[in-house]
Amino acid sequence: MEFCEGPCSQRHSASSIRKILKRSCTTAGISKRVTPHTLRNSYATHMLELGVDIRYIQAMLGHRRPETTMIYTHISTHKIQNLPNPLDELVREQLESLPNKEHSNPSNFPLIPGKLWGY
Known part of the structure; x- marks a missing residue:
């Protein structure tokens, strides 16, 4: 199954992205509600956990303020507990x-x- 409908370089509508995501979740057997925003949050969180500087994540997400980026990143408790002191x-x-x-x-x-x- 292809992720893109039509050329991947083409911009897709919000409804098209939701349809692609819903179909992908069904195919993968994911019953939990997943939205494009869920993917955005997960992406930012994983980037942060991989050690990517918050300023780069901020730029990728298009945020003006780092505080906005921090709202969208859900840092795992395990990662926080293992930070060096x-x-x-x-x-x-x-x-x-x-x-x-x-x-x-x-x-x-x-x-x-x-x-x-x-x-």
């Missing part, structure tokens, strides 16, 4: 620089602001 790296470096016996002394723990930030 720069403070973790600082703490790890500080702990590695301490002799092992100093780890048990709370005054030597690197999260004390004076030690971590140098004031």
